[in-house]
Amino acid sequence: MLKQSELENSADLCRELPQLGRWLETAEARELLARFPRGPVVEAARCVLDRLRNEVKSGAYMRESLAAAIERLPKLVEAEIEKSGRPTLRRVINATGVLLQTNLGRAPLSKAAIRNIQEVASGYCNLEFDLASGERGRRDVHAEELILRLIGRQDRAATVVNNCAAATFLALNTLAESGEVIVSRGELVEIGGGFRIPEILRKSGATLREVGTTNRTRVADYASAITAETRLILRVHHSNFRMEGFTERPELDELIALGAEAGVPVFEDQGTGCVAQIANFGLEADSNWVRSATSDAALVSASGDKLLGGPQCGILTGDPNLIARVRANPLARAFRVDKLTYAALQATLHAYLAGEEETIPVVAMLRADAESIRQRCDKLAASLCGAGFAADTVATSSVIGGGTAPGATLTSFAVAVNHPEMSEAELTTRLRDCDPPIIARTHQGRVLLDLRTVAPEDDTAVARAVSLPRRPE
Ligand SMILES: *Cc1c(COP(=O)(O)O)cnc(C)c1O
Numbered sequence: 001m002l003k004q005s006e007l008e009n010s011a012d013l014c015r016e017l018p019q020l021g022r023w024l025e026t027a028e029a030r031e032l033l034a035r036f037p038r039g040p041v042v043e044a045a046r047c048v049l050d051r052l053r054n055e056v057k058s059g060a061y062m063r064e065s066l067a068a069a070i071e072r073l074p075k076l077v078e079a080e081i082e083k084s085g086r087p088t089l090r091r092v093i094n095a096t097g098v099l100l101q102t103n104l105g106r107a108p109l110s111k112a113a114i115r116n117i118q119e120v121a122s123g124y125c126n127l128e129f130d131l132a133s134g135e136r137g138r139r140d141v142h143a144e145e146l147i148l149r150l151i152g153r154q155d156r157a158a159t160v161v162n163n164c165a166a167a168t169f170l171a172l173n174t175l176a177e178s179g180e181v182i183v184s185r186g187e188l189v190e191i192g193g194g195f196r197i198p199e200i201l202r203k204s205g206a207t208l209r210e211v212g213t214t215n216r217t218r219v220a221d222y223a224s225a226i227t228a229e230t231r232l233i234l235r236v237h238h239s240n241f242r243m244e245g246f247t248e249r250p251e252l253d254e255l256i257a258l259g260a261e262a263g264v265p266v267f268e269d270q271g272t273g274c275v276a277q278i279a280n281f282g283l284e285a286d287s288n289w290v291r292s293a294t295s296d297a298a299l300v301s302a303s304g305d306k307l308l309g310g311p312q313c314g315i316l317t318g319d320p321n322l323i324a325r326v327r328a329n330p331l332a333r334a335f336r337v338d339k340l341t342y343a344a345l346q347a348t349l350h351a352y353l354a355g356e357e358e359t360i361p362v363v364a365m366l367r368a369d370a371e372s373i374r375q376r377c378d379k380l381a382a383s384l385c386g387a388g389f390a391a392d393t394v395a396t397s398s399v400i401g402g403g404t405a406p407g408a409t410l411t412s413f414a415v416a417v418n419h420p421e422m423s424e425a426e427l428t429t430r431l432r433d434c435d436p437p438i439i440a441r442t443h444q445g446r447v448l449l450d451l452r453t454v455a456p457e458d459d460t461a462v463a464r465a466v467s468l469p470r471r472p473e
Pocket of ligand 1: 191270404
């Protein structure tokens with residue numbers, strides 16, 4: 001609380017601030033008005049004056065420091081105009097060491113995917129037009145063949161929707177509306193962002209038949225729950241948690257065998273989109289999309305922007321008759337993806353088929369060897385030390401994130417930074433204020449910059465941005 005005398009003082013000081021209308025008539029304001037349209041100048045000036053008034057009221061100024069701030073008004077207003085014209089969605093540098101984060105946009109795209117987007121988006125394209133026949137075409141052709149080649153099964157079909165949640169919902173709604181779906185109690189998970197299997201099931205119009213227990217479910221549990229009402233057996237990848245200890249869960253193939261015997265299709269919500277052999281990074285043995293999609297499961301869903309390293313989308317593969325039914329569902333139209341997604345997905349799938357998956361940033365980051373990361377950290381630390389920071393290389397663990405490989409970590413290195421005149425909170429704020437903003441994590445009073453998730457070509461930008469003096473407020 002401010003004391004009475006200070007309140008009077010701040011009321012006095014507030015009177016020192018120019019009124020908006022008056023200020024707009026000054027020579028300085030007219031100079032800005034000559035360079036920018038009137039609307040943004042007025043809006044920015046109002047915003048800056050309001051901010052100053054609030055700061056004065058909270059006691060942030062003495063008479064001299066306020067006079068200095070008023071002196072800087074044109075600069076502050078200009079900075080505000082520039083800020084308001086900047087897009088709010090911006091590229092950031094991810095120095096957290098978490099490869100896939102929904103908050104940071106998940107997978108960065110490959111250069112080939114970006115080129116393809118640019119090419120396709122800069123004019124018209126044959127999204128639903130068959131160039132050979134000159135007739136109307138289907139947008140799925142732009143991904144289906146590549147997906148089938150990748151999973152090595154030409155006898156299957158594939159379709160692409162907005163994300164894996166949509167693919168899963170669509171599969172449930174198409175195949176199990178008004179019927180029962182059998183799910184293990186150990187798989188009634190929440191994936192994140194409010195995507196909970198029991199709720200999605202209910203919304204799809206299906207009835208949930210829980211079987212087994214939280215930690216153990218056997219094939220026999222599924223078998224004894226099958227009735228005339230059963231439409232589907234659902235298996236869900238654990239995504240973001242790991243079960244350890246006294247646990248049991250049937251393999252996908254065991255469920256497929258049971259389903260074949262009982263005439264019930266099996267659908268796996270696989271999620272990860274993992275293609276490459278990355279079991280040696282500590283990924284659970286069953287968390288491989290291609291393995292599931294290659295199996296005889298009726299349908300398998302996966303995300304495009306997790307370990308696949310492509311654009312946000314959901315990929316549904318499986319029995320051609322069932323995929324045809326999914327395509328015919330009126331909701332499929334509501335979940336379809338646009339040309340930009342196909343453009344990026346094609347390039348991403350191509351990279352795998354051409355044996356060039358190293359060009360996909362997520363794959364490159366997964367495979368980056370710890371020693372080369374350490375060398376990059378040493379260089380960055382040296383340059384930050386030169387700029388007045390205390391910085392050294394420390395060993396860390398990067399995690400994959402995105403609900404793909406819970407518990408899996410990658411040996412990595414980070415630069416631990418602090419500054420004698422800044423708290424760790426001030427330093428992370430300052431990093432977020434860089435252009436592009438740098439997102440880091442903190443640990444034991446220091447800020448950690450994990451370079452596994454930073455593209456090597458961004459290293460110098462990080463060094464420069466961190467050491468730069470703060471931009472004027
Ligand atoms: C991530 C994930 C989802 C959701 O995927 P989105 O592409 O974000 O919709 C669904 N199921 C599983 C098993 C997942 O891992």
